[in-house]
Amino acid sequence: MKRELSYGIAALKNRSALKLAIWSIPEILPTAIYGVAVAKATDSFLAGHAWQGIAWLGGLVATACLGAAGAHQVYGRLGEIVEPLRDDLVRRVVSSALHTGDTAAVARLNRQVEIVRDTFAGLVLVVRSFAVTLVGVLAGLLSLAPAIAGFVVPPFLLGFLASLAVLGLAADRVRASLQADEDLAAAAGMTFSGVRDITATGSEEFAEHLTGRPIEAQADAERALARVAALRTLCFAIGGWAPLLILLAAGPWLVGRGVSTGTLLGGLTYVLVGLQPALSTVMGALGDSGLRYVVTLGRILSVQSPEATPRTAAPLTCEVQTTGLTFAYGPAAEPVIEDLHLIVPEGEHLAVVGPSGIGKSTLAGLICGMLQPTGGQVLIGGVPTHTVAPDTRVLIPQEAYVFGATVMENLNYLLPDATPSEVQQAIDAVGSGALVDRIGGLQAQVKPNDLSAGERQLIALTRAYLSPAALVVLDEATCYLDPEAERRAEEAFATRGGTLIVIAHRITSALRARKILVMDGNRAALGTHTSLLHSSPLYQELQGHWHPTETLPSQPAPGFQIQPAS
The missing domain is CATH 3.40.50.300 (P-loop containing nucleotide triphosphate hydrolases)
Structure with missing residues (x-):
C-alpha cells in the first residue's frame, strides 16, 4: 500500500494541487456558518425579530455562493491533476504488454486504468471535502455550543473507525474481484482468438466450459463485495445516524440547561447537512474507491517495466x-x-x-x-x-493495424530513427507508393476508417519491411x-x-x-x-x-x- 500511496502523493506534487487546496478554503466558511446561521435565525424568528432572522439566512446564502465559486475552480484543477496520471498509467500498461506479452493487458488498459483514474479523482475530492467539512463543522459546533459537540463527535468517530476496521476484509474481496476479471478476460481472449480452430476440432462444448468457470468466479467475487458493502452500511448507521438520535434524545436535557431551541436545531443541522454526508462520502471513498485504487494500481505497478523485465540477449540466429x-x-x-x-x-x-x-x-x-x-x-x-x-x-495479422498519425509515423513505428531514404526504399519494395501519394505524402495524416482493408495491409507490410526484425x-x-x-x-x-x-x-x-x-x-x-x-x-x-x-x-x-x- 505504501507504494500506491506514494504514487498518488507524487501525482499531487504540482501547481494544480496547490491551486486546488487554495480554492478549497472558501468552502470552509459556509460549512462553519450554516449551523450558526440556522440557530440564530430560528431564535430570531421565535423572538419575533423576523428581519434579523432573514438577515442571518441571507448571510448563509451569500457564503454559500462564495463556496460555490471555490468549488467551480476546484473541479477545473482536478482535471489537470488526474489526466497526467492516467496518461502515465496507459504508457506503463502498453509498454509492459509490448515487452512482456502480458495477456491481462486488455483488462488493465480498458478497465483498470479507468478505475485508477476515476478512484484517484474521487479520493482527491473526498479528502478535500472531508477536511473542509470537518474543520468547518468543528469550528461551528464549538462556537455554537461545546456541549452539543460532546454528544455528536464520539459516535461519529466510532463509526468512522469501524469502517476502517472493515477495510482489510474489503481489500481481499477487491483483489479477488480484479483477479476474476483478469482471468475472464484471458479465457475469453484465448477462446475468441481460436474460434476457427475450435470449430474445426469440434471443441465448442469445452470452450463454453472454459469461459463459464471464470464467469462464475467473477460473479462470486462480486457477491462477496456486496456483503462487504452491507457491513459498511452498518458502520454508517453508527457514525451517521447515532449522533442524530443521541442529540434528539438529549434535547430536553440540553434545553433544560439553557441551550436554546435554535441552538439545538443548529446542532442537528451540522449533523444532517455536514457530518452525515461527509461520513457517507469518506466511507464510500475509503471502503470502495480507495480499495479499488490501491489494489488496482498495485496490480498495474506490479507489472515490470521494460527496463526491469529480465531479457535474454538477442538470439544469434533467427532459426x-x-x-x-x-x-x-x-x-x-x-x-x-x-x-x-x-x-x-x-x-x-x-x-x-x-x-x-x-x-x-x-x-x-x-x-x-x-x-x-x-x-x-x-x-x-x-x-x-x-x-x-x-x-x-x-x-502481421490478417486485420492490419493502422493508427491515426502521419504516414511517416505509421511506417517508422518499429524503426523510429529510419532515414527518409530507408523509408522510401521500403515503400518502393512493398509497392505502397501509390497509396502514400493518394493519402498525401509521408507527412499527411492517416485516417484509418478511410482506408480499405487492403490499404491498411500495405501500410502494415511496409512498416514490417522497414523494421529491424530478422x-x-x-x-x-x-x-x-x-x-x-x-x-x-x-x-x-x-x-x-x-x-x-x-x-x-x-x-x-x-x-x-x-x-x-x-x-x-x-x-x-x-x-x-x-x-x-x-x-x-x-x-x-x-x-x-x-x-x-x-x-x-x-x-x-x-x-x-x-x-x-x-
Whole structure:
C-alpha cells in the first residue's frame, strides 16, 4: 500500500494541487456558518425579530455562493491533476504488454486504468471535502455550543473507525474481484482468438466450459463485495445516524440547561447537512474507491517495466525450431497442433497452407510467443520464444493495424530513427507508393476508417519491411490485396533477408516459397511443391485445377527437418 500511496502523493506534487487546496478554503466558511446561521435565525424568528432572522439566512446564502465559486475552480484543477496520471498509467500498461506479452493487458488498459483514474479523482475530492467539512463543522459546533459537540463527535468517530476496521476484509474481496476479471478476460481472449480452430476440432462444448468457470468466479467475487458493502452500511448507521438520535434524545436535557431551541436545531443541522454526508462520502471513498485504487494500481505497478523485465540477449540466429510442439485450447480439447518437430533455418522462406480453421494462425501465435504451448517448446535461435527480445520478430495479422498519425509515423513505428531514404526504399519494395501519394505524402495524416482493408495491409507490410526484425511472420497479411500486389509484397520480403514464414491465403504463396508446410488436422507434412503433389492428398486438393505459368523457385539449401507425430 505504501507504494500506491506514494504514487498518488507524487501525482499531487504540482501547481494544480496547490491551486486546488487554495480554492478549497472558501468552502470552509459556509460549512462553519450554516449551523450558526440556522440557530440564530430560528431564535430570531421565535423572538419575533423576523428581519434579523432573514438577515442571518441571507448571510448563509451569500457564503454559500462564495463556496460555490471555490468549488467551480476546484473541479477545473482536478482535471489537470488526474489526466497526467492516467496518461502515465496507459504508457506503463502498453509498454509492459509490448515487452512482456502480458495477456491481462486488455483488462488493465480498458478497465483498470479507468478505475485508477476515476478512484484517484474521487479520493482527491473526498479528502478535500472531508477536511473542509470537518474543520468547518468543528469550528461551528464549538462556537455554537461545546456541549452539543460532546454528544455528536464520539459516535461519529466510532463509526468512522469501524469502517476502517472493515477495510482489510474489503481489500481481499477487491483483489479477488480484479483477479476474476483478469482471468475472464484471458479465457475469453484465448477462446475468441481460436474460434476457427475450435470449430474445426469440434471443441465448442469445452470452450463454453472454459469461459463459464471464470464467469462464475467473477460473479462470486462480486457477491462477496456486496456483503462487504452491507457491513459498511452498518458502520454508517453508527457514525451517521447515532449522533442524530443521541442529540434528539438529549434535547430536553440540553434545553433544560439553557441551550436554546435554535441552538439545538443548529446542532442537528451540522449533523444532517455536514457530518452525515461527509461520513457517507469518506466511507464510500475509503471502503470502495480507495480499495479499488490501491489494489488496482498495485496490480498495474506490479507489472515490470521494460527496463526491469529480465531479457535474454538477442538470439544469434533467427532459426525457428519446434520440438514436440503441442497446443490445445484446454486440457480436454483435441490438440490443434500435436507433437510437431520442425526446423526452419535462418534465411529460409516457408509457406504454411491448410484448410481454414486448421491451426495455421495458432502456429503463428506460438512462433511469435502470443500463445504458450501445451507441450513441447518453440525456440528462436535456441532461445525460448517468449523470452526473445521483441525487436527480433514481427507478426502481421490478417486485420492490419493502422493508427491515426502521419504516414511517416505509421511506417517508422518499429524503426523510429529510419532515414527518409530507408523509408522510401521500403515503400518502393512493398509497392505502397501509390497509396502514400493518394493519402498525401509521408507527412499527411492517416485516417484509418478511410482506408480499405487492403490499404491498411500495405501500410502494415511496409512498416514490417522497414523494421529491424530478422524473423517476419505474415499471417494471411496479404489476403485483401489483389494477386499482383500480393506477389510483389511477398517477393519483397523474400529478398529482404532474414527468415520469412507466410501463412498462405492463396496457393500462389506456396509456389513462391522454397518449402511448404501442409497442416492437416493435428498432422503436418513438409516438402516442396513438386514433392507434396505426389505425397500429400490434402495439398493436391488445395492445388485443385490451378496450373502455374511462372517458373517455380529453386530448391532450398538443406536444413528443413520435420518428424511426423508419433
